[in-house]
Amino acid sequence: MEGGTPEPTQRLPGQARLLFAGRTLGWAVPLVVGSFIADSVLTESGAPDSIGLGLTLAALALALLGLVLEPQRRWRNWRYELRDEEIDLRRGVLVITRTLIPTIRVQHVDTQRTWLSDQLGLRSVRIHTAGGSHTIPALRPDEAAAIRDRIAELAQRPDDV
Amino acid sequence: MSDPPDEPAAPAQPAASSAADQPTAPALPARRLHPAGAILSALDDIRNALFSVVVLIVLGSRSANFGTIAVLGGLVGAAVAAWVGYMRWRAETYEIADGAIRHRSGIISPDETVVPLARVHSIDTSQGPVQRIFGIYELHVQTAGGGEKGEIVLRAVSPAETARLRAAAGLPEPTTTDLPEWRLSPRGLLLVGLTAPQLGMLLPLVGGAAALIDDVLGEGTRNSLADRLPTDTGGILLLIAAAIAAAWLLSFLGSLVTFAGFSVVRDDDQLRIRRGFLQRRATSVPLRRIHAVSVAEGPLRRPLGLCSVRLETAGYGRDPAAARTLFPLLPIGQLDAQLATLVPALASGSPTSPQAPAATAPHTPQFQRPPHRAARRYIAPPTLTILLVTVAATLAWPSVWPAIPILTALAALAGLTSYRSAGYRIDADRLLLRRGTLTRRTLVARPNHLQDHSLSQNAFQARAQLANLSITVASGTNSTVAHLDSTAATTLFNRLRPTSPSTSQA
Numbered sequence: 001m002e003g004g005t006p007e008p009t010q011r012l013p014g015q016a017r018l019l020f021a022g023r024t025l026g027w028a029v030p031l032v033v034g035s036f037i038a039d040s041v042l043t044e045s046g047a048p049d050s051i052g053l054g055l056t057l058a059a060l061a062l063a064l065l066g067l068v069l070e071p072q073r074r075w076r077n078w079r080y081e082l083r084d085e086e087i088d089l090r091r092g093v094l095v096i097t098r099t100l101i102p103t104i105r106v107q108h109v110d111t112q113r114t115w116l117s118d119q120l121g122l123r124s125v126r127i128h129t130a131g132g133s134h135t136i137p138a139l140r141p142d143e144a145a146a147i148r149d150r151i152a153e154l155a156q157r158p159d160d161v
Numbered sequence: 162m163s164d165p166p167d168e169p170a171a172p173a174q175p176a177a178s179s180a181a182d183q184p185t186a187p188a189l190p191a192r193r194l195h196p197a198g199a200i201l202s203a204l205d206d207i208r209n210a211l212f213s214v215v216v217l218i219v220l221g222s223r224s225a226n227f228g229t230i231a232v233l234g235g236l237v238g239a240a241v242a243a244w245v246g247y248m249r250w251r252a253e254t255y256e257i258a259d260g261a262i263r264h265r266s267g268i269i270s271p272d273e274t275v276v277p278l279a280r281v282h283s284i285d286t287s288q289g290p291v292q293r294i295f296g297i298y299e300l301h302v303q304t305a306g307g308g309e310k311g312e313i314v315l316r317a318v319s320p321a322e323t324a325r326l327r328a329a330a331g332l333p334e335p336t337t338t339d340l341p342e343w344r345l346s347p348r349g350l351l352l353v354g355l356t357a358p359q360l361g362m363l364l365p366l367v368g369g370a371a372a373l374i375d376d377v378l379g380e381g382t383r384n385s386l387a388d389r390l391p392t393d394t395g396g397i398l399l400l401i402a403a404a405i406a407a408a409w410l411l412s413f414l415g416s417l418v419t420f421a422g423f424s425v426v427r428d429d430d431q432l433r434i435r436r437g438f439l440q441r442r443a444t445s446v447p448l449r450r451i452h453a454v455s456v457a458e459g460p461l462r463r464p465l466g467l468c469s470v471r472l473e474t475a476g477y478g479r480d481p482a483a484a485r486t487l488f489p490l491l492p493i494g495q496l497d498a499q500l501a502t503l504v505p506a507l508a509s510g511s512p513t514s515p516q517a518p519a520a521t522a523p524h525t526p527q528f529q530r531p532p533h534r535a536a537r538r539y540i541a542p543p544t545l546t547i548l549l550v551t552v553a554a555t556l557a558w559p560s561v562w563p564a565i566p567i568l569t570a571l572a573a574l575a576g577l578t579s580y581r582s583a584g585y586r587i588d589a590d591r592l593l594l595r596r597g598t599l600t601r602r603t604l605v606a607r608p609n610h611l612q613d614h615s616l617s618q619n620a621f622q623a624r625a626q627l628a629n630l631s632i633t634v635a636s637g638t639n640s641t642v643a644h645l646d647s648t649a650a651t652t653l654f655n656r657l658r659p660t661s662p663s664t665s666q667a
Contacts, residue, residue, distance in 0.1 A: 004655030085659040097617035102659035105612050130475045131612030131633035 005100070008081035008088040015120045016078070016138035020071035022116045028063035035059035080136055082150055087127060089134060105129045106155035111144045127151060189329040191256035191263075197295040198253065198317035203246030204291065210238060255315055257329045262302055264313045276312050278330050280304045283431065283445040285311065286323065290439055292316075298323055303445065335433060335443075341502040345423035345489055353420050353469075353490045354413035356461035420489045427503050432472075434487070444484065450475050451504055453606035453634040454487060456496065460599045468493045473604070475635035485636075500605075507591055507605050528593075530584040535627055535644035539583070540576035547572035575599070583642050585630070587653060594632060594640045604640040606632060608657055616654045618647065630654060 039052035073093050081088040087101040107130060111123045123144035125136045139147065218231060245268075253266040262281065264274045286298040300318050301311025318326065327334055345353070421438035427448070435443045453473035462468060470488040491499060501508035531539075551565040579598045586593045592608040595601065611632050618628040628650040631641035645653075 004651075005658060092617070095617050095619040097615050098654070099613050099615040100654075100658060101613040102611070104659070129612040129633075130635035131637050131639070134613070 005088070006081075008079040008090050010080050010082075012075055012078045012136075012138045013122070013140055013143075014075070015122055017071040017075045018120055019117060019122055019138050020074050021067050022120075024063070024066035024070060028066050031059050032056075032063050078137075082147065082154075084154060087134075087151065089136070099134065101127060101129060101134060103151065103154040105131075106151055109148045109151045109155070111141075111148050125151075188259075189255075189257040189326060191254045191265075192322075193254055194250060194315060195295065195297045195317040195319050195322070196250065197291060197297055199243075199246045199250035201246075201291055201316050202249045203242040206242040206245055207239070210242070214238065255313070255326075257326070262313060262330065264302075264315070274313050276302055276304060281330055281332070282447055284323070284327055284330065284332055285445055286443045287437075288441040293441070296320070300326070335428060335445075340426045340428055342424060342426045343488065343499055343503060345420060349490050350417060350420060350423070352465075352467070354416040356459060356465070356467065356490075357409075357412040357416045416489075420486070423486075423489055425487060425503055432487075432503060436486075446472060446474055448504065448506065450635075451507070452610040452636070453604055453638070454500070454504065454507055455638060455640075456493075456603040456605065458493065458597075458601040458603075462490070463601060466493050467491065468496065470496070473606070473634045473636040473638050506607060526586055526588050528584050528586045528595075529645070529649060531580065531627070531642070531644045532646045534625055535646075536577070536580050538622075538625075538627065538644045539580035540573055543572040543576045544569055583644070585642055585645070585653065587656065592632070592657070594630075594642050596640065596642055602640070604632070604634070604638065606634050609659070610635070611657060614654065614657045616650055622647070632657070 035056045035058070039056050042052040042055075043049065070093055074091070077090070077092055077096060079088075079090040083103075085103060087103060087106075088098070089101070090096065090098045107128045109125060109127050111125050113123050117123060117138070120138075121140065122138045123141050125139060125144050125147050127134045127136075136144075136147070214234075217234065248268050249266070252268050252271060253264075255262065255264045257263075257278070260279070261275045261277045264276075265271050281302055281304055283303045285301040285303055287301060288298055292299055295317070297317050297319050300313075300315040300323060302313040302315075304312045324334060418438045420436055422441065423434075423436040425432055425434050427433075428445075430448050432446045432448060432451075433443060434446065435441065451472055451474050455471045455473055456468050457471070458468045467490055468488075469486065469490055472485045472487045474485065487503070488496075488499065497508060548565070548569045551561075551568050555562045555565060575598045579596065582595055582597045582601045584595050587608060590607065592606045592611075593603055594606075595603040612635055614630070614632045616628055616630055622628055622644065626647045627644045628647040629641055629643045630645055630650045630653055631639055633639045
């Protein structure tokens with residue numbers, strides 16, 4: 001993706017990894033618990049032990065990937081940059097996506113916090129356009145406020161939506 | 162509880178009230194809806210009560226003097242509905258004062274909606290059966306927020322009152338003479354119905370209806386029906402054919418009702434779209450808010466060279482598809498000419514159809530397709546998925562083995578079709594993204610009015626130097642062309658960058 005557009009350079013703070021891992025818990029815990037239940041049900045019904053064991057191990061491996069590797073890669077790949085004309089976002093784990101949002105298309109910007117992000121001292125910034133919204137998932141509160149205000153200022157220019 | 166608000170109760174006020182004539186402060190004193198509004202309101206009450214009425218009838222049908230009770234109940238119910246409708250009609254008023262349209266309604270807790278005139282971009286009309294009997298309109302006061310339903314809805318307003326309201330709001334009376342216009346011909350309407358895309362979606366509905374009928378008929382009937390169900394292949398095929406025919410008929414009638422009398426006119430800076438058989442609607446859409454159109458060539462329409470076109474408009478994104486239709490059916494060859502008359506901002510430059518002769522404009526940019534090495538990436542995923550599913554199904558039920566070659570071949574064909582549809586073309590004023598399998602969809606957008614655009618790539622694509630490009634327009638519609646050559650995709654990505662505020666304001 002070389003040429004014309006300079007690559008975005010700003011990174012997310014390191015705690016973002018913990019935030020991503022925390023989100024993984026949302027599906028990893030049910031998955032592992034489910035695999036334990038499936039294992040006991042299979043054993044009850046007289047299936048060979050290896051099937052239940054394999055299932056549990058697969059679930060554990062998947063959860064481990066989601067808790068360690070996925071947050072690390074997501075954090076490593078995340079970049080953003082604010083320019084006068086555009087907001088540049090690059091992110092992804094397996095698929096790297098680069099998005100440009102013209103600042104005059106921004107309708108409003110808000111910062112958001114959840115219980116987990118509060119514990120980690122993080123905020124997310126959500127950028128709304130007429131076509132949808134984009135999120136920078138983890139920023140330090142002062143950065144988040146600065147970015148929110150900067151985008152809001154850039155978006156002041158009139159648009160004809 | 163039934164006290165109407167302290168309004169000057171004068172439904173038959175003199176037409177030329179002095180306030181309405183003041184040029185500095187346009188005003189229309191508070192007035193009520195046309196008396197038919199009371200009937201509409203009463204009908205609403207009856208419709209809302211219908212469920213409880215049905216329950217009562219079912220319960221009451223066991224009683225001996227059921228007939229008397231039913232008649233009495235019906236009369237009392239109708240009287241109550243009429244009275245409530247009348248009270249509601251009395252409580253509902255609208256006025257123009259202090260540069261705003263004010264609408265009050267509600268008996269117990271009156272609501273007041275105030276819309277500043279500066280924000281009103283049009284007053285649209287709609288006519289249901291009741292309105293047509295009385296020759297009146299349902300008015301929708303439309304603001305920049307958009308949407309088919311207006312900010313304020315006045316359900317019964319006479320034509321004279323409509324004109325007065327528009328005049329007081331400073332809106333021009335819509336004219337239809339000498340304006341660029343497109344109409345759906347009766348033959349076109351028939352074709353819309355015959356080639357309706359809802360066909361596939363209706364099949365489950367027919368199944369659902371069958372299940373419902375089954376439920377209503379009860380177990381005894383169901384068993385006897387099940388006994389009579391054909392079990393041989395010919396019978397089953399006949400049954401499927403009947404279901405498809407029924408779905409087709411429903412979809413056909415649905416399209417007829419929705420698109421009967423469809424016409425579009427361009428009046429200065431807005432489009433006015435009329436449609437509908439039972440419910441006649443007239444919607445206006447400001448041209449500057451049309452950021453894109455999407456062209457769909459459905460499986461039944463494409464062989465006939467026909468397409469349908471939908472408006473992609475900021476604020477109307479969540480309306481039903483029919484409300485956003487620009488052309489229910491159009492020969493694809495006429496698309497550019499029609500866009501030029503109705504939506505000029507989206508018409509300039511190269512032809513929409515890649516098949517169009519290049520001789521007409523030799524310097525036009527080429528329609529860019531994904532490279533040959535991308536073909537297998539379009540074909541392999543659906544083919545392998547279907548192959549796996551059919552093989553698994555055969556392992557479970559060996560008799561379905563013929564599905565393996567047939568469905569897999571179809572999946573490969575679908576993949577090939579989507580490879581052949583995919584591509585883009587960009588020139589100064591418009592960007593075309595095309596994709597699709599059964600239905601080929603082309604998004605025609607103004608490149609400097611995109612909400613965002615993205616380039617994405619996974620590890621496999623990176624190795625093959627391919628990338629996906631996607632754009633989002635103001636209606637929220639997103640279009641992606643997959644597996645483009647990554648250099649070409651990057652060039653396009655860079656070209657779509659907002660350069661400076663002045664160019665994107667053009």
